[in-house]
Amino acid sequence: MSGALHIVGTPIGNMADLSPRAVATLTSADLIACEDTRRTGRLLQLAGIPKRPLTVANEHTERSRAGSIIDQIAGGASVALVSDAGMPGISDPGMALVNAVIEAGLTVDVIPGPTAISAALVLSGLPMDRYVFEGFLPRKGTERTAIVRSIVGEKRTVVLYESPKRVVATLAALAEACGPERPVAVGRELTKLHEDVVRGSLASVRAHFVEHEPRGEFVIVVGGRAVDDEWSDASLIAALRDHLASGATKRDAVRAVMEASGCSKRRVYDLSLTLLQQG
Numbered sequence: 001m002s003g004a005l006h007i008v009g010t011p012i013g014n015m016a017d018l019s020p021r022a023v024a025t026l027t028s029a030d031l032i033a034c035e036d037t038r039r040t041g042r043l044l045q046l047a048g049i050p051k052r053p054l055t056v057a058n059e060h061t062e063r064s065r066a067g068s069i070i071d072q073i074a075g076g077a078s079v080a081l082v083s084d085a086g087m088p089g090i091s092d093p094g095m096a097l098v099n100a101v102i103e104a105g106l107t108v109d110v111i112p113g114p115t116a117i118s119a120a121l122v123l124s125g126l127p128m129d130r131y132v133f134e135g136f137l138p139r140k141g142t143e144r145t146a147i148v149r150s151i152v153g154e155k156r157t158v159v160l161y162e163s164p165k166r167v168v169a170t171l172a173a174l175a176e177a178c179g180p181e182r183p184v185a186v187g188r189e190l191t192k193l194h195e196d197v198v199r200g201s202l203a204s205v206r207a208h209f210v211e212h213e214p215r216g217e218f219v220i221v222v223g224g225r226a227v228d229d230e231w232s233d234a235s236l237i238a239a240l241r242d243h244l245a246s247g248a249t250k251r252d253a254v255r256a257v258m259e260a261s262g263c264s265k266r267r268v269y270d271l272s273l274t275l276l277q278q279g
Helices: 020-028 037-046 063-075 097-105 116-124 141-153 167-178 202-211 231-243 248-260 265-278
Strands: 004-008 033-034 054-056 076-083 109-111 131-136 157-162 184-189 196-201 218-220
Touching: 004 033, 004 063, 004 097, 020 076, 020 109, 020 184, 020 202, 033 037, 033 109, 037 218, 054 063, 063 076, 097 109, 116 157, 116 184, 141 167, 141 231, 141 248, 157 167, 167 184, 167 202, 167 218, 167 231, 184 202, 196 202, 202 265, 231 248, 231 265, 248 265
Parallel strands: 004 076, 004 109, 033 054, 033 076, 131 157
Antiparallel strands: 157 218, 184 196, 184 218
16 A cells, blocks of 8 residues: 555644544554644544654754655555644645655645634635735844835735734834735634634724733734725835835835835835935
8 A cells, every 4th residue: 555645734723623534544644743742642632543653843853854754655654744733834844844755756645624824814804815825924134024015015915923922013013014004804813712803904903902912823914905095105104214224225215115005206206305304
């Protein structure tokens, strides 16, 4: 019997979301590759699945374990790949191992399961026909600034993951770049007992979490820029300031903001002069 790597989606909070197919796959697996043996061991226990051999394949070890796992699959073993919650490879380890098995010419299949992306999207009330997933923003630096800047002109809905420690700062950065009235929905503890979704503008939702201490796991869903959305002078100046702070020349900053906003070159250029006069 030929072996395979089975990518198994696991619950993001509610154990009842573990599918019968996932249970069957984990029960019959010769080996389960996981992020944390304690978390996965607990999952098996709660699901009534007998103990299975486990190996750690997290962000630090999945590349080094790939060769051994490939050898076992080639020998006919059934290997299940799980993360602590959700789908392996989506803001979780797994991609490197999956790619290695594919490159080895072996079978890979998927047992779908819950993801915070889709759960947050359908709860947000924002357009979900086209969206962009950015995962976790970098904590700081030019890469973070560049991603926030790209969201300013994005017409598709944008989905972000964030920690409770940084959710207020991220909402503030988005409000400064995109304008305080940009629509947003923030999902917290999705599928869990204390699931909550706060909808409104970037400014009002940020204010909510300033007043109510953020707890749990967060998904931020930001509405896309409306085609006819008129950028305020404050939003344009904030975008120019970000570009200049990252080392762009005035000319390059004006061009980037003009392209992102769709505003005229004259308007953006005049605002850049105002910004420079302000120091």
